[in-house]
Amino acid sequence: MVFKGLIGFPITPIKESKVDLPILDKIREHLDQSGLDAIGVLGSTGSFAYLDENERERVMACWSKASTPWIAGVSATTTGEAIRQCKAANYHGAQGVIANAFSYVPLKENELQRYFLEIAEHSPLPLCVYDNPVNTGQTLSFTLLETLASHPNIRAIKAFAQSNNEALHSKLSALNWQAGYAVDANCCEAMIKGGKAWFSTLAGTMPELLVPIMNAIKQTEYDKARESHQALSQLFELMREHSGFRLMHALANHKGWQCELPSPLILPQIADLEKVLGS
Template identity: 30%
Template sequence: MFSGLSAFPLTPIADEAVDERAFVGLITNMVEAGVDSIGALGSTGSYAYLDREERRRIADLAVQNAAGIPVMVGIGALRTREVLRLAEDAQQVGAAAVLLAPMTYQHLTVDEVHDLYERVDRNLSVPMCVYDNPATTHFTFTDDLYERVSALPSVKSIKIPGVSADPDVTAVRVQALRTRLPDDVAIGVSGDHLAPAGLLGGCDLWFSVIAGVLPRVSVALTSAAQTNDRERVAVLMDRLDPIWRSFTGYGSLRVASAIAEDLGLVQTSNLPHPVTGLPADVRAHVRDAVNALADLV
């Protein structure tokens, strides 16, 4: 479950409702590319914009169309009560794991976040991934908190933000973190522009936004990193650089949406209002970058 490439699909919206057909198409695309797992309802999946029934339906569609590839389902919400309900829904539809980010409106303390994970842990029969995504949750984990939550029986992976573009720098960080985690807790990395360096630096898996819309190039990049083919990683990263720069300026969700539109995977205006797409000039830049990857799309 927690190794290799975990692809995070968009949850496309059409006419203010989930576009189920497009979502299934995204899942099918990832399955055919050979991703190792699928992360439905992550940040790119717009989970915070969806109600409970929409989220349950998306989780069910992901599991039913994954062709046996394990599906991890995001269960983050502002209230613990809602998180527990979402965890139950995910388990009922057959999720192989759940993904929990500590969503905030009021600033959460370390003890409050630990209590959240502890309460969810008591109600799980599947593994849980701890999702540290400070850019969206506005909560940053400390290493002490990593250690505390990783001791919970259901926690089997921790997703850390990208560390450095230098794999050797990343390796120092990963090795230090491993001394504080149980042996059976995998370390995953996100932040697509830094993730291949994370794999080269010893992370077990890449939680990937771009794999949700460009799974083939993501599989190729993961394979190169796992075999320590640094030259191949460098070539692929150079080809993806225009996309990474757009991620930095406009957010990965908007860029992934534009790519999916240009590839005919989703309809125009597929984001949850009030989120809108890229400016026309940036979109053209992203389109050119994707066209240059035609041999890997």
């Protein structure tokens, strides 16, 4: 099952409004040697919403060279495009796909159900449903999640971890899928308390910071994991201030992976970044 463990979501580097494939190669090589359990390609951090279908397939073709298992974001404003993305991901060697409720017009409950179930029905790969109200403006009801979890090809849920995640995990893990979590600041404790996957924004750019924490959790060295996670609190605060999307691009540039944010977004100038990273 690919929806398990620490899954890092890398940026898709953009230069002059186009995907920079040489930089993407460098990112792939770095993550491929990092010890991640899986890689999440073309997620929100990977600029999927700013790329057309051809560009997204070029990105998948690049990741097809990875030895680490990877999943592909297939969210789209139409179900047909999302299904085409599923088939492209399968062709290029992904082991799963992930989708959120991406739509210009807010979707009603029956439309959300239709969107996810049609993707699941036509995808040759297992689907993870991403409940992402911050970016989509839509929250998936628990009644809908119960329906989605009953589909045999919907194998996982990605939800926002809470500071106290036990009640949420109890509900989600009772359904017929793997319950995994986003929000790096809360995920260490969520994993200690039973989460199956840590869907990480930070690990897609700086896996070296989170792989040791995930390894400590796997070895039930929980105090060690918590201590290492707490040491990253300033980074988590910067993510809250600037958004993970903006900060990961700033960190990528700091690492020498020169890239731009898609216009009209502006790369943040973070004066204390080197101090926060200890470099």
